[in-house]
Amino acid sequence: MTRIAVTKKPVDPGPAAWNDLLPARDPVRVVDEDTTADWVVIGAGFAGLAAARRLSQQCGSDKIVVLDACRVAEGPAGRNSGFMIDLPHDLSSSDYGGALDKDVTLTADNRHAIDFAATMAQDFGMGPDVFARTGKINAAATARGDAHNREYAAHLMAMGEPFEVLDSAQMKERTGISYYRSGLFTAGTAIIQPAAFVRGAAAGLSSNRVQIFENSPVTGLTHDGDWVVHTAGGNVRAPKVILAVNGHLNSFGFLKNRLMHVFTYASMTQPLTPQQSARLGGAATWGVTPADPMGTTVRRITSPQGDRILIRNRFTFDPSMEVSDQRIRSVAQDHDRAFKARFPMLGGVGMQYRWGGRLCLSRNNVSVVTELEDGLYAACCQNGLGTTRGTLSGILAAELATGTGSDRLDRALAAPAPVLLPPRFIAKPAANAVLKWQERKAGADL
Ligand SMILES: Cc1cc2nc3c(=O)[nH]c(=O)nc-3n(C[C@H](O)[C@H](O)[C@H](O)COP(=O)(O)OP(=O)(O)OC[C@H]3O[C@@H](n4cnc5c(N)ncnc54)[C@H](O)[C@@H]3O)c2cc1C
Incomplete structure (x- = not known):
């Protein structure tokens, strides 16, 4: 008999802001x-919800139980910047790219x-405020960032991928930022x-056949x-x-010392007043990733309370x-500096x-897509692009x-x-020393 004791429960630092913007929902089911059940999926992020959806497509009448330690959208799946990126996005590369032939198949897989997520969004009635294929801009604030963009553009050209180069005036026109x-x-x-996407997916999947239990580590x-999957409330x-x-x-005892646990951090403004939105100018919503992978991501979003x-x-x-509250406070200074530099018109x-x-x-x-033990499978290690890679896994x-x-699947298994x-x-x-050094090199792109 195999016994696995889970050594650590997930701890998510700070509030789940995106979820907080949404209306309250049904009482939790623990x-x-x-x-x-016929299947248990542990984890209700992108990977777990995609797995449950694919199982429900493949195994018509099977009962599927999905368990999460926290409420859906309170974990990393509801805490990210929301870029579901199709193209290569290797955070450890200087310009996100890798080997050409691999990047072509990777892009097709992404x-x-x-497409799978888009079908879920459509089937489960999510609007364009939740899922929209609007594209993204890799923004460069420095000569170095600009050089990264050129290298990346050359890589995209070799891949046969279209792109559009924007100058400073076009960037201002789209984002309001100079x-x-x-x-x-x-x-x-x-x-x-x-948060709206994973909540919508969980609600859409829920039925007599697919049961989602939250707050059930x-x-x-x-x-x-x-x-037999053990939780405090039952097996x-x-x-x-x-x-x-x-x-x-790792907490389930697998792949010890092979997974790198990295945190990244975000801040979201209070709602802008209509006057502040007008002062900013540019399009109503947009998303900008940094030309240097160590730089700053920025989004302008609409929320029921106003733009943010x-x-x-x-x-x-x-x-x-795990990270401390003190860490969140210290990173906040980097967020405030990045915000002030980009949005001088939004002082206050x-x-x-x-x-x-x-x-x-x-x-x-x-990523780790494999059979770990007889009847026990993994869909893990999304390398920082979990919205896309998690869905794929x-x-x-x-x-x-x-x-x-x-x-x-053959490629993933190989x-x-x-x-x-x-x-x-x-x-x-x-x-941490390498990360600090790379962040310093990113200069004003950070
Ligand atoms: C600030 C920030 C910005 C980001 N921006 C982006 C972005 O723009 N694009 C992008 O693609 N990615 C982004 N990411 C990364 C992305 O959020 C993750 O890669 C993604 O959530 C991983 O999906 P997943 O389903 O594999 O895992 P998770 O979303 O982490 O889901 C795993 C779930 O397993 C549950 N779990 C763990 N242990 C147990 C247990 N013992 N019992 C029950 N449940 C358990 C957890 O509670 C969790 O909900 C960002 C992350 C952060 C923090």
């Missing part, structure tokens, strides 16, 4: 008795995941309200022929389980998978929300578990495992 010297627009990115697993027994917990795969600006920057390597606008969230990366930029893990073959990291006492200071 596991409060023993039950059985688009498959975005700070940027150039931009590179690509059309294939979907921009989402992440899994404390352990036992294999006695079936898998769920099923022959097959998909782990869609991203970096918490989201700022995201900084990465820290935290193998403990304060931040209403500040938060952080987990990413999981591997040194060789691979969830689809592929469900296909692996149901014996549904495809070239995409990928190497995440490579070993140096011991933690070396990896933590070394990785």
